[in-house]
Amino acid sequence: MKNRIHFNICERQEDEKxxxxxxxxxxxxxxxxxxxxxxxxxxxxxxxxxxNSDIENIVVLGIGGSSLGAxxxxxxxxxxxxxxxxxxxxESTDPLNxxxxxxxxxxxxxxxxxxxxxxxTVETISIFKYLYLRQSSASNYTFITDKESALDKxxxxxxxxxxxxxxxxxGRFSVLSVVGLLPLALCGVNIKELLSGxxxxxxxxxxxxxxxxxxxxxxxxxxxxxxxxxINCLFAYSETLRYFSEWYVQLWGESLGKKQCNSAFHVGVxxxxxxxxxxQHSFLQLIVEGTRDKSITFxxxxxxxxxxxVPDITLPHLESLDMLNGITFHDLITMQSDSVLEALKMQGxxxxxxxxxxxxxxxxxxxxxxxxxxxxxxVGQLINVNxxxxxxxxxxxxxxxNKLQKNKKVKK
Amino acid sequence: MKNRIHFNICERQEDEKxxxxxxxxxxxxxxxxxxxxxxxxxxxxxxxxxxNSDIENIVVLGIGGSSLGAxxxxxxxxxxxxxxxxxxxxESTDPLNxxxxxxxxxxxxxxxxxxxxxxxTVETISIFKYLYLRQSSASNYTFITDKESALDKxxxxxxxxxxxxxxxxxGRFSVLSVVGLLPLALCGVNIKELLSGxxxxxxxxxxxxxxxxxxxxxxxxxxxxxxxxxINCLFAYSETLRYFSEWYVQLWGESLGKKQCNSAFHVGVxxxxxxxxxxQHSFLQLIVEGTRDKSITFxxxxxxxxxxxVPDITLPHLESLDMLNGITFHDLITMQSDSVLEALKMQGxxxxxxxxxxxxxxxxxxxxxxxxxxxxxxVGQLINVNxxxxxxxxxxxxxxxNKLQKNKKVKK
Numbered sequence: 146m147k148n149r150i151h152f153n154i155c156e157r158q159e160d161e162k163x164x165x166x167x168x169x170x171x172x173x174x175x176x177x178x179x180x181x182x183x184x185x186x187x188x189x190x191x192x193x194x195x196x197n198s199d200i201e202n203i204v205v206l207g208i209g210g211s212s213l214g215a216x217x218x219x220x221x222x223x224x225x226x227x228x229x230x231x232x233x234x235x236e237s238t239d240p241l242n243x244x245x246x247x248x249x250x251x252x253x254x255x256x257x258x259x260x261x262x263x264x265x266t267v268e269t270i271s272i273f274k275y276l277y278l279r280q281s282s283a284s285n286y287t288f289i290t291d292k293e294s295a296l297d298k299x300x301x302x303x304x305x306x307x308x309x310x311x312x313x314x315x316g317r318f319s320v321l322s323v324v325g326l327l328p329l330a331l332c333g334v335n336i337k338e339l340l341s342g343x344x345x346x347x348x349x350x351x352x353x354x355x356x357x358x359x360x361x362x363x364x365x366x367x368x369x370x371x372x373x374x375x376i377n378c379l380f381a382y383s384e385t386l387r388y389f390s391e392w393y394v395q396l397w398g399e400s401l402g403k404k405q406c407n408s409a410f411h412v413g414v415x416x417x418x419x420x421x422x423x424x425q426h427s428f429l430q431l432i433v434e435g436t437r438d439k440s441i442t443f444x445x446x447x448x449x450x451x452x453x454x455v456p457d458i459t460l461p462h463l464e465s466l467d468m469l470n471g472i473t474f475h476d477l478i479t480m481q482s483d484s485v486l487e488a489l490k491m492q493g494x495x496x497x498x499x500x501x502x503x504x505x506x507x508x509x510x511x512x513x514x515x516x517x518x519x520x521x522x523x524v525g526q527l528i529n530v531n532x533x534x535x536x537x538x539x540x541x542x543x544x545x546x547n548k549l550q551k552n553k554k555v556k557k
Numbered sequence: 558m559k560n561r562i563h564f565n566i567c568e569r570q571e572d573e574k575x576x577x578x579x580x581x582x583x584x585x586x587x588x589x590x591x592x593x594x595x596x597x598x599x600x601x602x603x604x605x606x607x608x609n610s611d612i613e614n615i616v617v618l619g620i621g622g623s624s625l626g627a628x629x630x631x632x633x634x635x636x637x638x639x640x641x642x643x644x645x646x647x648e649s650t651d652p653l654n655x656x657x658x659x660x661x662x663x664x665x666x667x668x669x670x671x672x673x674x675x676x677x678t679v680e681t682i683s684i685f686k687y688l689y690l691r692q693s694s695a696s697n698y699t700f701i702t703d704k705e706s707a708l709d710k711x712x713x714x715x716x717x718x719x720x721x722x723x724x725x726x727x728g729r730f731s732v733l734s735v736v737g738l739l740p741l742a743l744c745g746v747n748i749k750e751l752l753s754g755x756x757x758x759x760x761x762x763x764x765x766x767x768x769x770x771x772x773x774x775x776x777x778x779x780x781x782x783x784x785x786x787x788i789n790c791l792f793a794y795s796e797t798l799r800y801f802s803e804w805y806v807q808l809w810g811e812s813l814g815k816k817q818c819n820s821a822f823h824v825g826v827x828x829x830x831x832x833x834x835x836x837q838h839s840f841l842q843l844i845v846e847g848t849r850d851k852s853i854t855f856x857x858x859x860x861x862x863x864x865x866x867v868p869d870i871t872l873p874h875l876e877s878l879d880m881l882n883g884i885t886f887h888d889l890i891t892m893q894s895d896s897v898l899e900a901l902k903m904q905g906x907x908x909x910x911x912x913x914x915x916x917x918x919x920x921x922x923x924x925x926x927x928x929x930x931x932x933x934x935x936v937g938q939l940i941n942v943n944x945x946x947x948x949x950x951x952x953x954x955x956x957x958x959n960k961l962q963k964n965k966k967v968k969k
Binding site for chain 2: 208223238239264268275298372375382398401412415417423426427433435437438439451458460462463469470475476478480481485488535546548549
């Protein structure tokens with residue numbers, strides 16, 4: 146992948162970059178996600194090799210960090226690579242959504258991955274209870290959770306297979322751990338390639354490679370202007386990146402939306418996922434003429450490896466559109482993103498950059514994932530937040546528990 | 558529907574409200590969308606009645622305002638009402654997306670609705686050319702465009718059926734016109750109910766009904782604080798509202814993201830669509846602890862009309878979650894949204910309100926659509942923008958045309 150930056154970088158920030166780099170090198174020794182690209186995946190690969198070949202559906206019961214990463218990779222690759230098995234996600238308590246999903250899967254041909262770091266996620270366990278009553282054979286379930294969690298103990302009781310989250314890896318940074326790798330490998334995704342893509346970005350950053358400068362410069366810019374440009378839009382020119390952008394929203398929002406360490410000051414850059422060219426007809430007007438509070442990152446696929454072409458035909462009265470004749474849709478969508486980038490550049494006061502990924506494959510999405518994880522860690526360091534916790538969601542959970550307990554008593 | 562406001566309304570703004578109401582009453586005489594609820598739909602209903610019963614797929618070729626509205630309504634109703642025909646949308650030039658859609662539809666059993674107000678939308682016409690080469694029978698196409706557009710003339714040439722957009726109705730306000738009604742009616746949606754829901758909100762607003770006060774108060778608050786709370790999040794607690802939220806993003810972003818009339822000042826409130834409970838595990842942390850730049854509107858469904866229940870079973874080691882036993886998923890998701898609302902209220906400095914819609918049916922979504930259209934018009938009036946144009950997207954289009962012409966010459 147490449148990253149082209151179209152905003153002005155301050156020349157005199159060598160010290161700042163060196164300090165930031167050291168801080169991240171230090172963080173790497175305690176935060177688990179940094180080293181996932183080199184993990185031993187033999188346990189996963191062996192499990193997949195011996196997996197029941199009658200199973201047609203892999204069904205993830207998980208929410209947030211337990212589902213968004215695998216979904217991003219699976220949906221990215223689906224249009225170019227028929228999955229070995231279909232991947233489904235139960236990630237809502239909406240009864241209509243649960244019914245709809247149930248109507249799509251045959252229980253006998255489905256294997257369920259119950260994923261919850263804490264082991265007591267309300268959404269996941271409520272749906273698990275519902276399914277377990279209908280399908281209670283332990284061989285149809287695999288659990289992914291923290292060692293010694295309540296869910297781990299339950300899994301041991303019913304003698305089901307369990308995988309553990311590696312130490313120091315939070316949910317939203319877990320896609321390259323067993324949380325993402327297991328469902329993906331079961332669906333035929335080449336997880337070795339996924340990790341080697343991630344490792345390429347890791348090496349590049351930590352060993353003075355091609356991405357180090359742009360990552361440091363970009364993070365410093367975002368941090369310096371985080372109150373001015375308080376929104377970051379990821380404008381991806383391919384429908385294949387729709388769920389990657391949902392993953393990015395969680396990663397960015399939950400990691401950087403915080404009270405600053407040792408202060409009561411609220412900070413955070415709000416993430417927005419856009420898909421081109423569709424959102425040229427929806428959100429672009431706001432970027433061009435609206436408040437100057439947004440930085441924009443374009444993501445382009447360099448080679449769609451697809452020759453689909455607008456036919457060379459003239460339609461009466463529509464001759465003005467003959468300029469489209471004979472163009473591949475690949476070239477068309479590339480010209481569309483280039484045109485919007487140029488138009489925004491002309492505005493002069495919108496920070497823009499471009500990420501180019503080679504093609505739609507495991508290696509490319511592995512790179513993109515690790516790039517965004519690194520960028521998030523870098524910005525988090527600079528705006529002085531704890532990138533890896535999420536204390537803000539606790540109070541809602543406590544209120545819900547109280548409501549549920551009250552409800553239970555009333556019923557009794 | 559109901560709208561409960563949880564932020565403080567300034568008591569002394571009666572004059573302001575009266576002025577705003579008069580301005581909207583005046584606008585109603587020139588802007589076309591206001592009067593769509595009372596339109597004559599017999600032409601559409603007759604066309605649908607005599608429609609070829611062998612057709613199984615309705616395929617919309619359209620982008621932005623030509624697709625988002627119908628998609629919002631169709632996807633909202635789908636889980637409770639099996640569609641008469643399946644509805645597909647070609648709305649991207651991504652070749653992988655086009656190939657994927659092509660693999661799903663049988664051309665012989667498909668009818669294509671080519672929707673473009675201008676008649677020369679690049680995305681729509683390029684895909685149309687591709688399809689027309691494969692299926693050139695005029696009876697398989699219906700066109701929706703402005704009278705006398707190039708596309709209208711082409712349709713006349715091939716003797717295909719054409720419907721016209723009513724005067725004064727822009728793309729993003731067109732869902733209740735033939736643009737949305739025709740595809741929806743062909744898929745079995747009760748468009749009379751849809752319009753009567755919209756009409757209920759219209760009557761309520763213009764005739765001193767239950768929504769007038771809350772709409773005026775909310776618009777005044779949003780406008781007054783548009784530089785402080787420069788982001789509006791719609792937090793909808795149902796997967797059925799996923800595409801409604803995309804429609805809202807276009808409506809809000811493209812209508813309000815503008816240079817102010819007679820000034821060079823950039824304004825606009827950035828729209829973000831969230832879905833609960835999923836985004837509690839993604840975006841909520843940022844709302845609770847991040848920068849205070851967001852107002853939040855919760856949308857809840859009062860009655861899912863579904864009794865799916867968490868079974869009353871105790872699982873070893875997971876006894877702490879027995880508080881979930883016997884609860885309907887409907888009650889659970891409602892408690893989840895109530896808990897998050899309460900937790901956010903405790904923060905004290907986040908403007909919150911709730912919209913309650915009765916159930917998942919045509920009438921409810923019709924109400925919600927018209928409510929949001931009105932709210933957009935009201936805020937647009939107050940922040941002094943032209944709510945109904947989108948001049949900011951033009952320069953990108955011009956650059957693209959130049960690129961395409963250059964490309965054409967090089968090829969020759």
